[in-house]
Amino acid sequence: MKKKKSVILFLISVLFIGIFAFTGFHGLTIGDYRLKPFTETINKGLDLQGGISILEEVQGGAVDSKTLDRTIELISMRVNKMGVSETMVAKEGNKRIRIEIPGKFDSKVILDTVAKSGELKFVGPDKVTILTGKDVKNATAYTNDDNQPAISLEFNETGKKKFAIATQKFIGQPIAIYMDADQLTNPTVQAVISDGKAVITGSKTLEEASKQAQIIKSGALPVTLKAVSVKTVGATLGTNALSQSMKAGAIGTLFILLFMLLYYRVPGIIADISLILYVVLVLGAFSALNVTLTVAGIAGFLLTIGMAVDANVLIFERTREELKTGKSIKASVHAGFHRALPSILDSNITTIISGVVLYSMGTGAVKGFALTLIVGIVISIFTALTCTKFLLKLAVEMGLLSKISHFGVKRG
Template sequence: MKGRSKSKSLTLFVLCIIAIISLAFAGFKGFVVAGWEFKSFDKAITKGLDLQGGVSVLMEIQEDDVSYDVRQRTKQLLELRVNKIGVAETVVTEEGDKRIRIDIPGAYDSNEIVESLSKTGNLEFKDADGNVVLTGKDIEKATSILDDTSSPVVSLELNDEGQSKFAEVTANNIGKTISIYMDDELVSSPVVQSTITNGKAVINGMSSMDEATKLAGIISSGALPVTIKAVSTESVGAQLGSEALPNALKAGAIGVGLIFLFMIVYYRLPGIFASIALTLYITLLLIVFAEMRVALTLPGIAAFLLTIGMAVDANILIFERIREELTKGISIKSAVKAGFENAMSSIVDSNSTTFIAALILYFIGSGSVKGFAVTLMIGIILSLFTALIVTKVLINLAVDIGLLKNLGQFRVKRGAKNA
């Protein structure tokens, strides 16, 4: 029975080690299976503005006493608007009650971005008498295409209500113009040739495909419920970002390497198991970043390294408690159990206070401070998991299979007693 138990523990121990190493290798190197690519962390994780350059625009709502729902709707429309004009991986955050910051990683024209964001997006169709016959609410879809003459245009598809309205309007205005206005600015004034019943219209007069794409994006995102104005625009050079990322990664690698070295030299074999658990922690944290599309920034990297330190601190508390129990002369298995139990309250308390501080930073901070807080909170949760569960499982399995059976492996001298 004992042999079968030891064999089972050995199998679980080996599987755990292989799984952790394989997951870490896949994450840092990536792989391709049957045409499906598992992207490496370098490709999968969104890099923030300070790591790859780009534009940061702070928009301010001009109206007073705007409700929370209106602010959220404005935020969503701004994010949709930016993404519709071909800009991906944007980070849109609120700053106070009236300001919204849009961070756009990559090399983009800040003037065009500000112009697109500042437009209210109020689309109107007016007949020859100046009466509004259709609005942006009647539009189902707007796309930029090339027409039969290879000229860039914006193709509009109307919803059911808009389609019936447009059919009636075009039937009553054959030979007359129906002007299309965006924010009271005339963008097109086509002449109605026949009744249009298919619910499709075209805005022409675009000077380039980029202009058509931008206009289509604004129309698709819908009209903003409030008036907004750009109060500041900052551009981060790509050179700064290209230099910052390698330096940050190098510093992080050196820091993590020194932590692993300390744990192994000072705590010996248990330190190796703790380093394996920390490897899993780092891998899981980066996977969460990739899946949640968290934008990794320099403050985020700082928070990432800080949580590694906290995870190490948890392991140190556990190992020191185990050593205290061993000096009492109890068995290694009992000491390991008591060590984890005695260290848990200290670990949970210290991490809880840090988590509360991170929450406060998130709600009252802005921009990079929020990024720091988010990274810190995610890291704390995962560090508790790896320290209290993964390290515990590895240490217990190592004891069961006989890898940890000598007091010297815990840096405890035989016969040592507490004073």
């Protein structure tokens, strides 16, 4: 009875992994609902689909991190409205900002959009501008007494007078805040504000409120920028890089699967099934986390495939050692996992620490490599210690692993 149950569980598990993998790589249509394949759901970086990479440098003296963060927020707002979801705007060093826009190739338009000063304005319901960014003294985001995100506004003397007149005139009506042509928020005037201090509510999250506060406080770009590097990656070159990377990844994975099958025999088949699940889970995580995959990211992913196999190798070798001492197959498998666990955790945790350091201190491609490395290693630990262990246990119980020769072991 137990053997029959193990056979059924094993077949169901393999079938589930097979369907999961097929859906991930080819997609699935059920009635009017379609599950998209990974090729459509995973964002591709500039080096895989072509686009523009610009490095802007702040002109003048030193700039503090808060000012640079506000500048990045304003630039992000401008380039993201071009409809490119994979846009990357990130700090690079103390005075530089890296902007990568996949799928766009007109560098002049991008440079003009990024470099313009911008205009913040408060507009009444009569469409007349009440005051501008020059009238704003400060803006900060916080969580109010109702545990809701809010923005605290403070105006200078000129703005204080203008806002007092406007709130008296438009009480019960909205005063919209715009950055260029984009509306940031449209709060309704609840009372006459004569002390130059106002509160804006309605933001969905504290993060959204913080972004809006930074833009309002800046009023316009708080610094002068100059493009020190403009690089255009052609669409053809990007497509070739993607196809070559996928081809290299497929060949590398195939060789790993064949090695495990030929060297470890039946346990190698178990490892291959676990590895297929691992690949699908990692790509699914990339899709869910909205990761933008680059050539460096693909390299990190392929590296984690090798590390995922390494965990299985440690387990199988420990199991072999136990079998050579004369233990039963079931006891050897259990002891193999137990003895391999410290080595697996030690090697992977140190790599995760390295990945975290790279991600926190790196930029651009380095961040992409680090992120894929961290995600891959975490999932590799999961699949090795759960999927491989579960399938190996079922294989022993159903008699698929009934001889020590199935592990490639010979007792003298």
